[in-house]
Amino acid sequence: MTPRSYGPAELHIAAAAGIRAPSLHNSQPWRFRLHDGAIEVMADPRDHLALADRIGWAVRIACGAAVFNARLALLAHGSPAEVRLRPDPADPTVIAGLRPGPPRPATYPESDLFAAIGRRRSSREPFWPDPVPADVRARLVDAARAEGAWLELLVGMTALTGFAEIARSADRVLRRDPAYQERLSEWIRTEASGDGVPVAAAARVGEPQDLLPQRAYGDRPRAPGRDFEPEPLIAILGSTGDTAADQINAGQALQRVLLTVTDAGLAASMISQPIEVTGAREQLSRSLGSRFGTPQMALRIGYGQPGSPTPRRDPAQTVIS
Numbered sequence: 001m002t003p004r005s006y007g008p009a010e011l012h013i014a015a016a017a018g019i020r021a022p023s024l025h026n027s028q029p030w031r032f033r034l035h036d037g038a039i040e041v042m043a044d045p046r047d048h049l050a051l052a053d054r055i056g057w058a059v060r061i062a063c064g065a066a067v068f069n070a071r072l073a074l075l076a077h078g079s080p081a082e083v084r085l086r087p088d089p090a091d092p093t094v095i096a097g098l099r100p101g102p103p104r105p106a107t108y109p110e111s112d113l114f115a116a117i118g119r120r121r122s123s124r125e126p127f128w129p130d131p132v133p134a135d136v137r138a139r140l141v142d143a144a145r146a147e148g149a150w151l152e153l154l155v156g157m158t159a160l161t162g163f164a165e166i167a168r169s170a171d172r173v174l175r176r177d178p179a180y181q182e183r184l185s186e187w188i189r190t191e192a193s194g195d196g197v198p199v200a201a202a203a204r205v206g207e208p209q210d211l212l213p214q215r216a217y218g219d220r221p222r223a224p225g226r227d228f229e230p231e232p233l234i235a236i237l238g239s240t241g242d243t244a245a246d247q248i249n250a251g252q253a254l255q256r257v258l259l260t261v262t263d264a265g266l267a268a269s270m271i272s273q274p275i276e277v278t279g280a281r282e283q284l285s286r287s288l289g290s291r292f293g294t295p296q297m298a299l300r301i302g303y304g305q306p307g308s309p310t311p312r313r314d315p316a317q318t319v320i321s
Contacts, residue, residue, distance in 0.1 A: 064251020
């Protein structure tokens with residue numbers, strides 16, 4: 001029997017969903033192509049994030065999230081995929097290969113996650129004080145576990161204060177690096193563009209009473225009385241190891257968690273500073289205890305207004321031959 005193959009129609013489906021994944025500074029470091037009947041998700045070879053991502057962690061997390069979106073889209077269109085990570089040892093830019101698997105319809109939960117792809121966006125505004133219910137918290141933990149990752153929800157002010165100190169320390173390290181700040185400013189968009197962070201979607205300037213640091217994308221002040229929630233729900237997502245494959249898997253888990261957040265009517269923003277700074281990441285890992293592996297992303301989760309949309313390139317611009 002001739003093996004089933006994907007074609008141009010499935011490639012477009014995968015790319016159209018894949019480009020909706022989150023990425024550091026909305027850099028969108030992915031490409032998609034057909035190769036021997038498989039859809040390959042590839043890291044963009046251009047040197048987008050050299051200063052902000054010296055080890056390639058952010059690219060692999062983003063591409064892993066794009067893989068998850070592509071999986072969902074193919075499944076929702078009746079062409080489920082079997083995924084092989086880093087299928088070509090000679091070419092590390094190939095993040096994953098997706099080949100047609102046994103046909104089956106999407107489940108209702110899978111369809112709900114697919115429908116959430118277009119609504120998911122980061123919210124950098126204060127959340128409402130309403131607590132996230134226990135059953136929703138359990139869904140988020142299960143979402144990470146379904147992709148072979150873990151999600152630890154920080155409980156109590158002692159844990160929150162400890163995390164906040166690590167995050168603020170990492171943020172200070174990044175702010176003191178002129179080259180990093182120069183590269184960061186290159187991703188700020190004041191006019192229409194296919195990537196980067198529009199000023200309208202950026203966080204507002206932090207204030208002394210803020211528990212958590214804000215990424216300095218712009219200089220917009222907050223409206224009076226719009227303080228951040230005093231006890232945010234902070235989640236740490238991680239993997240058992242820290243290989244390239246572990247980071248790609250963590251990206252898939254991150255996107256499943258974010259889509260679950262969206263489907264549950266919640267909002268979220270990512271806090272990457274403690275992951276970007278090696279010393280802070282090690283400190284965060286120690287604070288969680290030896291039963292965990294490697295932290296790959298921190299999230300702030302709660303009820304609030306959805307964030308402003310960030311631009312995406314046309315899917316055709318991301319497909320290569």
